[in-house]
Amino acid sequence: MTTARIPLLHRYANPAVFGRLASQVLPWTTGAAILLLALGLYFALFSSPPDYQQGNSVRIMYVHVPAAIMSEVVYGMMAAAAAAGIIWKHALADLFVKAAAPLGAAFTFICLVAGSLWGKPMWGAWWVWDARLTSELILFFLYLGYLALVDAFDDPQRGLKAGAILVLVGVVDLPIIKFSVDWWNTLHQPASLMTMAGPKVDPSMLLPLILMIGGFTAFFITVVMLRLESELLARRIRAWRTAAGDE
């Protein structure tokens, strides 16, 4: 079978093709993740100035902001993959959703915890019920709901499909998180990185922030590919077992 004739979308649905791609890409993303996180952490913790108002607490932001961005981006990617799985029956798309979900949940958890640790010295409270925090918390529960649902079926394929539908329904939360700081008067500050007028962050703080965002992204790509590969292996083992009459 020649891969050239297959549309791009479906070429990587072939586990063997994906495996080859993953083995080529993985060393680079692993290296990039280690390098960017190390550099980013060095700049974030040592080689960037303390904020004139927040002092050294501002350094929490270099973890909080990338985690928050990833929590939304990962969910967006899961939703896109879920849609691809439902519309084109793309074989790897549903597996990607499952592989990415625990990572997204972890990013959301890190975002909430880091934000809480920052909130105590800055706002004087671990938690406030403003729209940004509440919608992010709901995102965390959406991740947990997906993780619980996907494993609740005896037939794994059925769990993947039910989970994909749930992810698509939950996507309504994403714009609410993004625009919560504009729609409501929140204690959480409005966007300062992705604004129409460009970033409103000082270059000395922008550098570690961008390094950390790159590091988080490379880490995500690395781990999600490893998880996808292990999911594919698990599926193959299941198929062999069934063929051998074990189950």
Add this chain to the structure above:
Amino acid sequence: MSAAFRLFRHDLKLQLRQGSDLIAPVAFFVLATLLVPLGVGPEPNLLTRLAPGMIWVTALLATLLALDRLFQRDFEDGTLDLLALSPMPLEMTVLTKVAAHWVTTGLPLLMAAPVLGLMLRLDPATYVTMEVSLLLGTPVLSMIGAFGAAVTLGARRGGALLALLVLPLYVPILIFATSAIGAAGEGLSARPHLLLLASFFVAGLVLVPFAAAAALRNALE
């Protein structure tokens, strides 16, 4: 259309014959709400402030009670397969089930709420707003719940799972319903909040049947 109406009557009849199905959610609603004054003390001002939130939170939980049975019985005895094969779109079946669920849970809650309001010393100026918020909000709860019931159909430990999936999606309804009652209590206009609730209702009416029907098809595959 007449097929949908007949299915609705059939569902309602089944529910009414099993009286306990009908009474359980309302009884839970009343009991859970009445635990609050016993828990926090009968101080009138405190109760007046807590009343809208308590009524709505227990209403959310009460709608959960009958949800896991929404498709389960039909799924187990094969009725759902026949409904899926029938010429009536599965989306219409979902809407019919939602309507039957609302008539047997949402509507009784609507009728019990004023009595609870009296006992919890709800601000007299907010009764109408509370009823309107329940009238607009509880059907949305039934819709979201129907989606949850459809997506967990055939899953192990469906009940607890259903609550985990559905409660986060209930949050916007709770927020806007209670802020409507809050606004009415402060003499402000509850209209914007109620309009938002109405928009949830309309959006749910359009979107939920498709999501729930897709989940049902997955369960029936």
